[in-house]
Amino acid sequence: MTDLRIAVLGVGMMGADHVARITERTKGASVTVLNDYFPDKAEELAATIPGCRVINDPLDAIADPEVDAVILATPGPTHEKQLLACLEAGKPVMCEKPLTTDVSTSLEVVKREAELGRRLIQVGFMRRFDHEYEQLKALIDNGTFGQPLLAHCVHRNPAVPPGFDSSMIVKDSLVHEVDVTRFLFDEEITSVQIIAPGSNPNAPEGLKDPQIAIFTTESGRHVDVECFVSTGVAYEVRTELVGELGSAFIGLDQGLVRKQRNPVQSASGDGRKVAGIQSSDITPSFVERFGAAYDVEIQRWVNAVRRGDNVDGPGAWDGYAAAAVCAAGVKALETGEPQTVEMVSRASIPGA
């Protein structure tokens, strides 16, 4: 069987990472077309990949007859138009989160896919492919903890790009815990509250950071998340699940691990670490922390497309549900009050 011919749109941080993954590690797929808003960027990368060419218009890249499937690693606001073009062309697409940046356009995408009667859209919620999250999910599903009751999450970034505003903490970062909650508990989130304590003095001007989010699910489960994106320290993602029969923690190696710029020195200054505290290496970003998860995500997506299933993971509905929770989250951030998540029922869209 010949390789799946993939067009990657957007060759910034995530796009370039996916291109490297496909060319170096993914079986059964090749990157044959690149596109970026800055054509020189795409040309430079394409020159390093045998058989790869650049198409300057993203919609032409999607429609190209020699492209079998598409990866969207463009900024969120461009996703709607590019996703609709993929549906129009009947091309499977792996869309980096978010599906789109607002609820109405996400719903429109869900409806258009449902009308086609074929699932073509997968959304890049990569934590579902992370080994530790998979283990946590298995512990819930096999009843190890009895009833899962609640989860505590931490999501810290050392820094964010310029222009990252307070609502993006919700829509770009917290959105992963929204998906993790839906994935682990297998139910929708019905209300969101966000508290913004005093901001980090080192946060970019005007950024409400950190934020504490509280989700309530359909069955009344509770999830809280500390989302803090200007720590200056490390990329840290942790989840503790508490059930009626016990609890489990992921995202730490073992024991008490303190993340900081330099190892803690002993009082004697002899370079030994303080007893009881391990200093771990800084994980600079999601690329290192979730590298293996992205590999699994893309390989399974490629396999699914080659089999004709097109999707093996979160789909358009999951993207829409996340957008609905994030919209309530942004409102909650503005008002300080809990907000009900407004969503249509899945059953109201046959095929969704």
Ligand SMILES: NC(=O)C1=CN([C@@H]2O[C@H](COP(=O)(O)OP(=O)(O)OC[C@H]3O[C@@H](n4cnc5c(N)ncnc54)[C@H](O)[C@@H]3O)[C@@H](O)[C@H]2O)C=CC1
């Ligand atoms: N799953 C995950 O953990 C992560 C997902 N993301 C998502 O990946 C997407 C890309 O994010 P980054 O790579 O961090 O951004 P980036 O800014 O590094 O790269 C985006 C690229 O898209 C190009 N671009 C902009 N508009 C375009 C258009 N209309 N058509 C084609 N190319 C266009 C830009 O020139 C740039 O090269 C976003 O949706 C983001 O939310 C980002 C980081 C991690």
Ligand SMILES: O=C1[C@@H](O)[C@H](O)[C@@H](O)[C@H](O)[C@H]1O
């Ligand atoms: O998706 C991602 C980024 O866009 C976002 O800015 C980070 O906070 C997340 O951890 C990362 O996974």
